[in-house]
Amino acid sequence: MLFDPRPKECRAELFNREEELKFLSRYVVSGSPIILCLGIRRVGKTSVLKVFLNESNCPYIYVDARRLSEFGFSKQGFYRLLSEEFTRVRGKFALITEYLKSIKGVSIAGCRVEFNWRNKDLSFSSILAKMNDYAEDCKTTFIVAIDEAQDLRFLRGYRRIDLVQILAYSYDNLKRVKFILAGSEVGLLYKFLGFNNPASSLYGRIRDEVVIERFSKEKSVEFLEAGFEEANVKVPKSLIENVVEILDGIPGWLTYFGYKFVQLGQLNILDQIIREAENIALNELRKLKTFSPFYTHILRAVSLGFNHWSTIRKAVEAWTGRHVSSKTLYSLLNNLVDMSILAKVNDEYVFLDPIYRKASKNL
Structure with missing residues (x-):
């Protein structure tokens, strides 16, 4: 049903996304080890991704990184999500279990695949290496799809998982593993991955991108x-x-x-x-106030037509009665751009979503 409010999972329910599906298929077959699926909130990235995965004959796991917040962005939570996905995928690709069995810290109990996150010998890279072996033997590609992948930057705790390092390792060594990373906060995802950051393990790596645009x-x-x-x-x-x-x-x-x-x-x-x-x-939008009380005032200013840096600053200072330093304002505006809430066009800040603009007038 086209008006089903949930993400679509089959092509018959997906409207006007043939080109995007075609590019995803092409990149999985002959593209870079890392594929980015990008677009603003509610533009349909998850639907495109799920339809592609369901139509693909490739084995895959799908992780919604937003769920990591349920577990405090912990290592335990990450392996919990992996456990759920490998339990699901073994139903269709039963042979995967045989490859997982040889990894220390992995147990197969009935229909479930369990990862003992406390085991020091268990690592995500070792799991990926085994999936690469599996895909090589089966002459296929193993896909790791991560939705809202910018939230991976919040992973924390003792011996936390460094996804950027693991992505670099997989990129260089696992020819049968491909990552599809979907993100709605595009600037934050770019910063997290660090393709343009000399200090990042992914610096200078080629990636493919599928941008999901709004409808005409x-x-x-x-x-x-x-x-x-x-x-x-x-x-x-x-x-x-x-x-x-x-x-x-x-x-x-x-x-x-x-x-x-x-x-x-x-x-x-x-x-x-x-x-x-x-x-x-x-x-x-109100949740942003947790990070800085200035966010809501900035958004309100832009929604009311104060689009330039100087007019935004004057409005925020007038409403709050506080001085806002240039450094603070630049940082907050850049963050809103990175979160794909605002865009900067010819020195003016504009909303990417008209509903967000309307809502911001009431902040």
């Missing part, structure tokens, strides 16, 4: 029309065009509107649905 106005209209036709709901063309103007081609918000409209079945609920979307965005 025409495709947005087609998407909504197809979704309403699928749901057997008639909607005036003028309403659809109005929605497209407001939501600016972001599939997640278009889907949210379509789903809510079908559920409520009223023509005069556009404003209500937009307010609900704004409240969702508002709750997300």
Whole structure:
């Protein structure tokens, strides 16, 4: 169903992403060991990634790095997620179990694969090496897909896992292992991986990128029309065009509107649905206050048209009654750009998501 609010998992549910799927397939077959799948929030990265993985004949594990927060971004939590994924994948690729058995710290109990994270001999790189052996013997590619991969930078604790070092090791030595790293906070993901940082193990490494763009106005209209036709709901063309103007081609918000409209079945609920979307965005943005009280004031300033550095600074200082140093403001603005909330265009800061812009007026 096109208006299913959950990430899509089969091609029939995925709208207008044939090119992106084609590039992912090409890069897995003959591209770099590291593939980046990039795009702003709610643009459909997870859907594209899941559909590709489900259609691929390659064995894979899929890790949503956001779940690491459940375990305090610990080593234990990382291996817990790996355990869940290898337990799932052994159902389809049973031979994988035979390769895992030879790793110290791995136990196979019934249908489950367990990793003893306390075992000093267990390492993620040793698991990857065995998956490389498996893929070599089976003449295939083993895919490690990590969603919201920028959150890997939070991994911490005693003998924490250094994913950048492991990625570099795999890049150089494991010819049958490929990583697909999806990220919505593009700048943070780049900084974490350090392709342009001489101090990073991945400095200068070639990678392939698939950028998931928002829909054009025409495709947005087609998407909504197809979704309403699928749901057997008639909607005036003028309403659809109005929605497209407001939501600016972001599939997640278009889907949210379509789903809510079908559920409520009223023509005069556009404003209500937009307010609900704004409240969702508002709750997300308020979390930034945990890191700095200036974030919300900066976002409010930009949403009200204070787009230049100097006018943002004046607005924030007027609202807070506090001096904001140049260094602090530059740092916070750069962070918002890295988080893909703002973009800098010709010395002006603008929102990438129109709903975030509307929500920020209420911060």
